[in-house]
Amino acid sequence: MNDAIEDIAARIVAAVSGSAAGTDGELVPYTDPLTVPPVIRPGRDERQVIGIALRPTWVRMHSQLPPTLMWGYGGSVPGPTIEVRRGQRVRVDWTNRIPPGSPHPVTAVAVERVPGQADPHNRPGRQGAEPDGDVAALPARSVTGLHGAPAGGGDDIRPDDAVEYGCTQRAEYPNDHRAVQWWYRDHARGISRWNAYAGLVGTYLVRDDEEDALGLPSGEREVPLILADRNLDREDEAAGGRLSGRLLHKTTLVTREHPETGRPVTLPFLGPYTTVNGTIWPYLDVVDGWYRFRMVNASNARVYDLVLVDDEDNPVPGVVHLIGGDGGLLPRPVPVDFGFGAPLTIAPAERLDLLLDFRALAGRRVRLVNKAAGQAPGVPDAAWDVPYPQVMEFRVARGEGTDAFALPAVLSRSCRRSEPEDRGFRRRLVVLTPPTTAGGGGRPELWEMEELDDARARPPAPGVVQVRGPDGAVRTYRRTARRAGDGPGFAVREGTDEEWSLLNLGAPLCPVHIPLADCRVAGREAYAVDGFDPALGGTRAPVAYDGGRRIPVPPGEQGWKDVFRVAGGEMVRVRGRFAGAYGRFAYRCTVLEHADAGMERPFVVLPDEVPGFTGGE
CATH class of the missing domain: 2.60.40.420 (Cupredoxins -  blue copper proteins)
Incomplete structure (x- = not known):
């Protein structure tokens, strides 16, 4: 070292x-x-x-x-x-x-x-x-x-x-x-x-009314938790002075240069200090009963891997229960026991609805920490990705012992899982490209794709992507839009069901937000993406389904969602009904530095009768 x-x-x-x-x-x-x-x-x-x-x-x-x-x-x-x-x-x-x-x-x-x-x-x-x-x-x-x-x-x-x-x-x-x-x-x-x-x-x-009937903790025992990382300037940089309190948005220029621009690639913002409801590393006084916490990750780019630990940084099992996410209550509670240090992950714009049972913790202090990759909970990493793992502390006092709340076995009967045979889905493919892709200007992008028949397919070519799916068949797609300023490409009939496949060809992990529709994760699949050539901006060999690498859908994704984490080499298939409104919307990466750089795309939702007259889909 x-x-x-x-x-x-x-x-x-x-x-x-x-x-x-x-x-x-x-x-x-x-x-x-x-x-x-x-x-x-x-x-x-x-x-x-x-x-x-x-x-x-x-x-x-x-x-x-x-x-x-x-x-x-x-x-x-x-x-x-x-x-x-x-x-x-x-x-x-x-x-x-x-x-x-x-x-x-x-x-x-x-x-x-x-x-x-x-x-x-x-x-x-x-x-x-x-x-x-x-x-x-x-x-x-x-x-x-x-x-x-x-x-x-x-x-x-x-x-x-x-x-x-x-x-x-x-x-x-x-x-x-x-x-x-x-x-x-x-x-x-x-x-x-x-x-x-x-x-x-x-x-x-x-x-x-469905939520009311559960008798969940409320009033002072229902607390919003808005997480956001921040950085701070110093009073005298040359002298290494004290923190000034001034908000500092500091990004990094990595030394690898983009082949087209010749400029360094700028990484999204990550800050050392975690704020909760605007305060850095706060504490909350609670009593030994049940509490409900409504959490949202309002950070620009940071993904939190949360673990509840004791004074010695040991995970505390049996306290945290996940009961809801982006789109509301889950069908059933999901216990979060942090086995082997496994964290509770929340990406920018995701929400978690949590119940914490403090009944066995009277007189103790437990802490929520952000787990650094490759480290035990509560331990920082020397690379400064997570320099300070602290998030917040709960100080548990002894109450009157009258908390009669009991964790329900079933939370929401309206949150039913729809199977593929239930109804037809209009299928679409969106690919996420690495920042070194030709024409991308050093930024990851969202590409909208349309499938080509064999007569129109001419790979390899810029903007053409071939995909070998789980059935072994190779399908060829061409790019129809890539930038925020390109016109709307997807025309959606209001009230119809769609399946969007989000395929990451080597971009950083991106949380993708799809507005208007509450969606369910239909599957997470691994893909070998080395066939995609960023210098070409297309595939030289098909990106292929990797059946040997299983990616299970975690229990917390069994409910309705509108933000979906898509890692490199992964396809996430989501299904939802676009209903309740018309007009122009935009789906986007919720990493704000990516979205501001153009990683968002418009789409239009039209009344069911309109697309036939406009030539839309």
């Missing part, structure tokens, strides 16, 4: 051991209480309009830090939790009250990785990099999208319709959906990675 790595490891150990803030400005974990956002419960009058203003606000992210300038909904970070009943139509005026000329809260820099040294992007401070003046001068443009909601195309995420100071974006949400957790955030095209990072996120809950 060289001196640089030893120095990094020593600093990590000092920080994790809970030492007081020292000359390098590290923070003591579990110092500050968890903040719970305010709640807005609209009345039943459908003429009522909820007004929520986007404003600059000062936030104390940790008691050892000075206040941090952020942007918040309604003056809070995260924004208020909006809570409605199923079928309760709500209108929201999202009004931009961020004054013209206000400095953007985020300092953006890019640093280059030096060969043989640890990746610097996860360290606090700029390491001498100059701030990006274009980001500092950005006008405060915003557009708020309600992620997961089946709303009309005019009320869904409209990244091009950003509003400036004094202007209002009015959205109407019918909320005709089973009990669920959605969430809202800024989606302004090209700059959402900085606007959402500045604090523009919040939770949205829909209630219904």
Whole structure:
């Protein structure tokens, strides 16, 4: 181990051991209480309009830090939790009250990785990099999208319709959906990675009678947990000064150059500090009973691998139960015992509905940590991918022992699994390409594909992909769209069922969000993708199904979802019904740096009668 790595490891150990803030400005974990956002419960009058203003606000992210300038909904970070009943139509005026000329809260820099040294992007401070003046001068443009909601195309995420100071974006949400957790955030095209990072996120809950009948923990025992990683600047970079509290968006330029541009490839943002509801490494006082936690990963790019541990970093079994995900309640509870350190994974934009049973933990403290790859829970890694594994701490006090809640055997009978023979599916293929692909400009892309018959197939060729499926047959596809600015390629009939296959040809792990439709994972399949040639931008040999590498669908994916993690060499098949709204929508990678770089595609949902007149599908 060289001196640089030893120095990094020593600093990590000092920080994790809970030492007081020292000359390098590290923070003591579990110092500050968890903040719970305010709640807005609209009345039943459908003429009522909820007004929520986007404003600059000062936030104390940790008691050892000075206040941090952020942007918040309604003056809070995260924004208020909006809570409605199923079928309760709500209108929201999202009004931009961020004054013209206000400095953007985020300092953006890019640093280059030096060969043989640890990746610097996860360290606090700029390491001498100059701030990006274009980001500092950005006008405060915003557009708020309600992620997961089946709303009309005019009320869904409209990244091009950003509003400036004094202007209002009015959205109407019918909320005709089973009990669920959605969430809202800024989606302004090209700059959402900085606007959402500045604090523009919040939770949205829909209630219904089926959920009520379960008697789940509620009130103070139902707590939203919005996870987001952050980085911080230092007061005096040259002197290695203390943390300033200023938000720092630091990305890494990797030394491999893209063959077309000749420029380094920029990796997405990952920050060293985990915030929960806007506070770095908070604690929550609980009593020895059941609690419900509504979790969303609001990070730009970080995937969390969560484990509940005790004071000695040993996993704590029998406490955590997964009861729901993106689209609502699961059919049955899923126990999460962290066997062999197996974590509970949550990618950007995913939601987890968790029950925690603290009844046997009175007088103890347990901690939620982010497990580093190849490390035991609670142990950081010297590569700085997870320099600080801390997330939050639960301090369990002895209550009155009157918690009568019992974990239901069945959660949702409306969450039934549809089998392939139940109904026909319109099938589509979307491929995710590596950042070195010709014509991609050093970025991963989403390609929409159409199948060719033998007479039209001319591989190998740019944009042509051959796939050998589980049945051994080779099918040939050609690219029909690749960029966000390309016109809509998929025309979907409202109320119809579709199966989308998402095939990763070597891109980084991408969580793909499909709006409007609640989908089920029909299968995860392994593929050998070495036949895809990035320099060509197509396959020289078919990418082939790998039957020797099984990828089971985990229990947490047995319910309805709208975000799907797609790893390299993997095809994820998802099925859903596109119903409840018409208009133009966009599916995207939920890594904000990828989406802002164009990794999203529009599609149109039309009334069933319309496609026949327009020539659509």
